[in-house]
Amino acid sequence: MNLKELAQRLGLSPTTVSRALNGYPEVNEATRERVMAAAKEHNYHPNTRAIRLATGRAMAVGHVIPIANRHEIVNPVFADFIAGAGEVYSRNDYDMLLSVVPDEEEEQTYRNLKVKGNVDGVIVHGPRQNDPRIPLLREIGLPFVVHGRATGSTDPYFWLDVNNRRAIRQATDYLLDLGHRRIALVNGLEFLDFAIRRRSGYVDALAGHGIDPDPALMVSDEMSEMAGFRAAGAMLALTDPPTAFVAASMISGMGVRRAVEAAGLRLGQDVSLVIFDDDLSYMKNGEDEAIFTAVRSSVREAGRLVAEMLLNRIANPGAGPSQQLLDAELILGQSTGPAPRR
Numbered sequence: 001m002n003l004k005e006l007a008q009r010l011g012l013s014p015t016t017v018s019r020a021l022n023g024y025p026e027v028n029e030a031t032r033e034r035v036m037a038a039a040k041e042h043n044y045h046p047n048t049r050a051i052r053l054a055t056g057r058a059m060a061v062g063h064v065i066p067i068a069n070r071h072e073i074v075n076p077v078f079a080d081f082i083a084g085a086g087e088v089y090s091r092n093d094y095d096m097l098l099s100v101v102p103d104e105e106e107e108q109t110y111r112n113l114k115v116k117g118n119v120d121g122v123i124v125h126g127p128r129q130n131d132p133r134i135p136l137l138r139e140i141g142l143p144f145v146v147h148g149r150a151t152g153s154t155d156p157y158f159w160l161d162v163n164n165r166r167a168i169r170q171a172t173d174y175l176l177d178l179g180h181r182r183i184a185l186v187n188g189l190e191f192l193d194f195a196i197r198r199r200s201g202y203v204d205a206l207a208g209h210g211i212d213p214d215p216a217l218m219v220s221d222e223m224s225e226m227a228g229f230r231a232a233g234a235m236l237a238l239t240d241p242p243t244a245f246v247a248a249s250m251i252s253g254m255g256v257r258r259a260v261e262a263a264g265l266r267l268g269q270d271v272s273l274v275i276f277d278d279d280l281s282y283m284k285n286g287e288d289e290a291i292f293t294a295v296r297s298s299v300r301e302a303g304r305l306v307a308e309m310l311l312n313r314i315a316n317p318g319a320g321p322s323q324q325l326l327d328a329e330l331i332l333g334q335s336t337g338p339a340p341r342r
Contacts, residue, residue: 063082171246
């Protein structure tokens, strides 16, 4: 079916149908939804080349990954995010452009994307404190949405984030309610915004119970299984070891579990563990029963929502900044129990 035939079925002009499919703001929402439903029903896909010529859009979204963060590409969290975003891109006939560049060339890469018109917008990953990419992208006029937030960036911008501070406070509070007082934090890299907020939630929970944080029980590192194993092993060897851990990801939590078992201890009895679970497609936290007690928020769903936010921004360039904060859900599993008697 071509555009003219679809328009005839709907009783609309080809121009109106084309504008509805391509997100023009002057088409009312009821008409847009009607056109989109008919296009899906009749398996109609507009000619991407024609759209580019008619609208001047590249029909592509950019993801720029500096080499220093190349591990992100093989990280299951990144893969699930891209899978969720990719569903939205394909449904809207958008392509994805992934650029892996030297750190010192990151700024120029964004400028080149704008000048060459290779993409209509970009998604910013791994926001940092006072992230320089936010003023840069605003300066060059390239639409963007941040997956996360950037502490210290005061100007309004588009972002979607999970409430990391509340999630880790909830996890730590749960362990405190079980009687644990020596609780360790195995965190991500703390120049990244999410890790800063997670540490704050952990410290807030301890303060709420009159406990001063112990620097010996706080580690910041890449969220890998080996980093989790090494951190937990060192803490369990302390004279006054922790009876519980909060881990920033399932992957680092798996390392904590290995260290607990290597020390001859039983997870959920001698030592408790709560993780942050991104609800990964290929690394599920159990099936009928959760393996780890966790605060859970789907990164795949976050990918879908961020992609939709960016495409809406591209289609409606005059719209004001949009922000969305997701909450994580506490899931009880087999990895936690009351604090053991010393």
